[in-house]
Amino acid sequence: GESVGLHLPTLSVQEGDNSIINCAYSNSASDYFIWYKQESGKGPQFIIDIRSNMDKRQGQRVTVLLNKTVKHLSLQIAATQPGDSAVYFCAEKISVDDMRFGAGTRLTVKP
Amino acid sequence: EAGVVQSPRYKIIEKKQPVAFWCNPISGHNTLYWYRQNLGQGPELLIRYENEEAVDDSQLPKDRFSAERLKGVDSTLKIQPAELGDSAVYLCASWGLGTGELFFGEGSRLTVL
Secondary structure (H helix, E strand, O other): OOOOOOOOOEEEEEOOOOEEEEEEOOOOOOOEEEEEEEOOOOOOEEEEEEEOOOOEEEOOOEEEEEEOOOOEEEEEEOOOOHHHOEEEEEEEEEEOOEEEEOOOEEEEEEO | OOOOEEEOOEEEEOOOOOEEEEEEOOOOOOEEEEEEEOOOOOOEEEEEEEOOEEEEOOOOOOOOEEEEOHHHOOEEEEEOOOOHHHOEEEEEEEEOOOOOOEEEOOOEEEEEO
8 A cells, every 4th residue: 555654644523423534446456345444552343345346335334435437435434433533444355365455544533 | 253363462672683473363264364564554465375375475575574374274474683664563364265354363563673
């Protein structure tokens, strides 16, 4: 992924608002994408995935949108809660069993 | 069911010293990954194993890094000698056949002084 050093893109939202986190991926041939959540001091955790034959997939409070034309993914979190504060990464499947990660976005939820 | 287990969680060493990290993947998961995560960045793949075979080690700095997965279960990642730039979190992950999901351990945070 593209290096952003210590300056992660950040998003700050008020508790209860909706959050939208964006990601650009690199390989037009990628057919599978995952959003991960990483809390401080922990490994990334799976949130939701989407295959390239879909434009949208919904989970519990989360929605992923895929725009293959511009190679863009977004993660929407409804009614954001303090427990949603974390760094969010998108990952694309480059080949069989090979996932590559973007640089991440730090989400901060203000009470 | 236990998740991916890594140890140690934290390690502080002086440069030029060796260090090793251990990973126990989820039972039955054939594919094991080692990633390095620098501060403020996403995980970057170092090596991927299918059972005991390293199928992608193109990103592993082979002059100082080595890895093994004897018997296709646990894996060890070694750095010798460590350099200041090796300070990072080393993440292990496993992927079970048919699950479509990558499970990560909590990582081993290395600080090289």
